[in-house]
Structures are given as structure tokens and as C-alpha cells.
Amino acid sequence: MERFGGHYDTWTDNRIRWILDNFGERIFEGKSVLDIGGGSGHIARRVRELGARQVEVVEGRLSNIAEAPRDDAIAFTLANLERGLTTREPSYDIVLNLGTIYHLANWEPILIDSILRAREVVFIETEVIDSEVEYNRYVVEDTGGYDQAMSGVGSRPSEFEIDRLLARIPNAFGHKVLDPALNAEFHRYDWENALDGHVEDGLRRFWAVQRLSQLDAVGERAAADALLREIHYSKTLETLVLTRRAQHELERKLDKVLELLTAAGSWAPSAVS
Numbered sequence: 001m002e003r004f005g006g007h008y009d010t011w012t013d014n015r016i017r018w019i020l021d022n023f024g025e026r027i028f029e030g031k032s033v034l035d036i037g038g039g040s041g042h043i044a045r046r047v048r049e050l051g052a053r054q055v056e057v058v059e060g061r062l063s064n065i066a067e068a069p070r071d072d073a074i075a076f077t078l079a080n081l082e083r084g085l086t087t088r089e090p091s092y093d094i095v096l097n098l099g100t101i102y103h104l105a106n107w108e109p110i111l112i113d114s115i116l117r118a119r120e121v122v123f124i125e126t127e128v129i130d131s132e133v134e135y136n137r138y139v140v141e142d143t144g145g146y147d148q149a150m151s152g153v154g155s156r157p158s159e160f161e162i163d164r165l166l167a168r169i170p171n172a173f174g175h176k177v178l179d180p181a182l183n184a185e186f187h188r189y190d191w192e193n194a195l196d197g198h199v200e201d202g203l204r205r206f207w208a209v210q211r212l213s214q215l216d217a218v219g220e221r222a223a224a225d226a227l228l229r230e231i232h233y234s235k236t237l238e239t240l241v242l243t244r245r246a247q248h249e250l251e252r253k254l255d256k257v258l259e260l261l262t263a264a265g266s267w268a269p270s271a272v273s
């Protein structure tokens with residue numbers, strides 16, 4: 001099957017249509033656009049058709065880039081987003097951060113830097129976990145595919161953690177969008193929270209983040225760097241928390257097995273010290 005065809009077609013149509021309906025049919029005209037995790041450029045080609053002057057696609061898989069039809073106004077940057085956001089230019093008019101952060105273990109720097117790279121507006125969209133307390137769940141993904149986490153481990157961030165981070169980024173005003181017009185096949189954006197910690201294919205949220213004038217670019221960078229240091233610290237702590245939780249889960253399962261064996265008469269509890 002063609003890469004980024006199939007279910008991508010309606011999904012891409014609906015996301016682009018929503019942007020045009022809400023930000024104007026001419027939003028991309030003459031603009032420079034950064035498309036993060038842009039695959040073979042299926043979205044980049046759409047925004048070029050809509051008048052974008054220049055599009056840069058950041059993508060980690062060479063095989064995706066190799067499939068892209070040639071267009072001098074679409075530049076591809078090969079980069080591993082787990083290591084941060086590598087781009088050719090320091091900033092762009094519009095940034096598209098679509099369908100990508102949940103395929104990263106280290107998604108927070110990409111969320112934050114995608115906003116700092118934008119002069120006007122950023123569109124962010126991701127699969128999420130339906131939880132207000134579990135701020136992220138790491139999920140094992142299939143590395144054999146062309147569009148999943150390159151590392152084999154993705155994230156399902158809580159939408160509330162994204163809200164919390166957006167509120168900390170200077171000169172950015174984020175607005176979460178629960179519009180059914182975005183829905184496409186199994187991708188859903190207008191669902192109600194159960195807050196039960198479940199993750200499932202297609203459980204998604206969408207944000208439009210408007211950039212306010214950057215009167216103090218140095219101060220903005222310093223505030224973002226402080227936030228990134230805080231996140232780095234909390235990720236270290238998270239390793240400890242996840243290890244302890246996994247150990248607890250194993251102990252619980254082992255207790256259950258021993259209980260069943262004891263009940264079946266095939267295990268004497270006194271044999272275990």
C-alpha cells in the first residue's frame with residue numbers, strides 16, 4: 001500500500017479543512033511552514049497547493065523521505081525527534097505538529113520547541129490517555145511499520161498535561177478543540193472524558209496555539225529552557241516511579257500464582273523465606 005494513503009486521506013482532508021474553516025481559506029498563502037514528523041510530505045503537498053511559499057518537513061525515516069515526489073519548495077530534514085527538534089530555520093510562520101508526539105518517548109521538548117519555532121500559529125494533534133493523574137503512558141509500538149515510533153516506544157500524554165505545559169510556554173495562547181468536524185474514521189476528537197486511564201487507537205485531541213508578539217525572545221528562550229530542565233528532572237524521577245510500579249505489579253502477580261498453587265496443594269508456603 002502507498003505510504004500515508006488509505007486512512008490518511010480523509011484524516012488529512014478533515015484536519016486541513018478544519019484549519020481553513022477556522023483560520024481562513026488563505027491561511028497558508030505565501031507562508032513558510034514547518035511540518036514535524038511529516039512522513040513523505042502528504043500534508044506538505046496540501047499546504048503547498050494552498051499557496052505556502054516554502055515547507056520544511058522534519059522526518060526520521062529515510063525510506064519515507066525517499067518516497068516523496070520532488071518539489072523545490074518542499075525541503076526534507078532527516079532528524080531523530082527523540083534528540084530534539086532540528087530545523088534549517090530558526091522560525092516559521094506556521095508550524096504543524098500533527099500525529100507525531102505520541103510516537104516519541106521524549107515528546108515534551110518537541111511540543112515546546114514546536115511552539116517556539118512559530119511566529120503565528122501552531123497546530124498540535126496527538127493520541128492521548130484519558131486520565132488526569134497519569135500524565136503519560138509509555139506504549140510499545142511496532143517498529144516494522146513506516147509511521148510508528150522509530151524507537152519502538154511511544155507515549156500517550158494526558159491532554160491535561162499538555163494543557164499544563166501549554167500554559168507555561170511564554171507568548172503562546174493554546175486553545176483545545178473538541179470539534180466533531182475533525183473526526184475521521186477511527187480518529188476521534190470530540191469524545192467525553194471517562195478519566196479511567198484508558199488508551200485506544202484514535203483517541204485524540206487537537207490544539208490551536210496562537211503566538212503572541214515576541215517582545216523578549218531571549219527571555220522567552222530562558223523560560224522555555226527552565227521548563228525543559230524541569231521536565232528532564234521529572235523524567236528521571238519518572239524512571240524510578242515506573243520501575244517501582246512494575247516491581248509492585250510483578251509482586252502482586254507472583255502472590256496470586258503462589259496463592260493458587262497453595263490452594264491446589266502443590267505448594268507449601270513455609271518453603272518460601
Ligand SMILES: C[S@@+](CC[C@H](N)C(=O)[O-])C[C@H]1O[C@@H](n2cnc3c(N)ncnc32)[C@H](O)[C@@H]1O
Nearest residue numbers: 037039059060080081082098099147148149150
Ligand atoms: C503517524 S505519522 C504522522 C504523519 C503526519 N504528520 C500526519 O499527521 O499525517 C508519524 C510520523 O512520525 C515519524 N517518526 C516516528 N518516530 C520518529 C522519530 N523518532 N524521529 C522522527 N520522526 C519520527 C514517522 O516516521 C511518521 O512519518
